[in-house]
């Protein structure tokens with residue numbers, strides 16, 4: 010089993026133990042936050058007289074320890090900027106970031122040790138074998154040789170057979186798995202996955218998610234961005250949607266799906282159906298397979314009212330189905346409103 014690294018790096022050897030803001034093991038404190046972000050802003054300076062780009066405009070976000078948390082948003086919303094700030098790769102303009110209780114400004118080393126990031130891009134040294142790449146990464150994080158779990162990670166990512174192969178001989182899927190392995194070498198409390206399944210085949214996607222679930226069951230907090238909303242719906246306990254550099258919604262996935270008032274009642278008639286007089290606010294879409302799809306607001310209309318209209322018109326019904334909004338509906342409702 011992967012063990013969480015203490016948060017102290019080898020470079021701490023011989024140094025005075027730095028002041029830790031929180032010494033308690035957070036896995037024992039279920040209510041603790043893995044990430045606490047307050048008033049986070051990032052402005053990229055415009056090149057050659059171009060206006061500045063406000064990528065993050067005051068983000069407040071807390072991510073509970075032990076959760077699988079989804080960070081969603083349209084292209085350019087600011088997700089990568091946020092993740093890169095968490096990873097210590099981009100410097101924030103203003104605000105506070107605490108990772109596993111450590112303030113990024115005051116305890117940069119500890120906050121960096123608490124988080125592992127699997128990036129989107131597949132750049133890696135072609136001359137390193139998976140074993141070599143994992144060892145180099147562990148060295149960068151100052152993980153002592155006695156604490157390295159290279160074989161365990163190779164097993165987890167299914168690259169034991171390729172442990173000594175050159176990275177350039179690995180397939181795209183294998184490289185991606187190696188990126189996951191690299192993010193795990195220092196046994197972080199928090200794992201961030203930036204679009205981990207973009208453009209990968211179904212088999213690899215399923216393997217990645219099985220790994221992620223297992224790591225989460227072992228106590229690791231997972232933060233992921235994905236363009237596959239169905240995937241976020243299935244994987245994430247909670248979701249934040251970012252748009253134009255701000256969090257527009259953050260909620261439990263189930264609560265988010267319950268937010269939309271819209272519902273669709275689908276009726277399959279046995280024969281042709283003439284025009285119907287529908288209750289106000291109800292719209293009818295006649296589908297190619299002959300089904301009648303009635304869209305309505307739960308707050309103003311009931312399925313019973315619609316059924317009443319259909320039956321009163323003498324329609325014989327062979328089947329009925331009800332369609333609920335999915336995350337895509339919620340996402341569109343919350344992000345398609347205003348321009349940048």
Ligand SMILES: Nc1ncnc2c1ncn2[C@@H]1O[C@H](COP(=O)(O)OP(=O)(O)OP(=O)(O)O)[C@@H](O)[C@H]1O
Nearest residue numbers: 053062063064082083084085086087088089090091
């Ligand atoms: N280095 C940079 N310099 C200037 N502007 C940048 C830089 N990086 C990002 N931006 C801008 O900041 C905004 C947010 O970008 P970011 O990459 O964080 O969004 P995103 O939500 O990750 O989008 P995507 O899903 O396309 O990766 C965009 O308008 C982008 O053009």
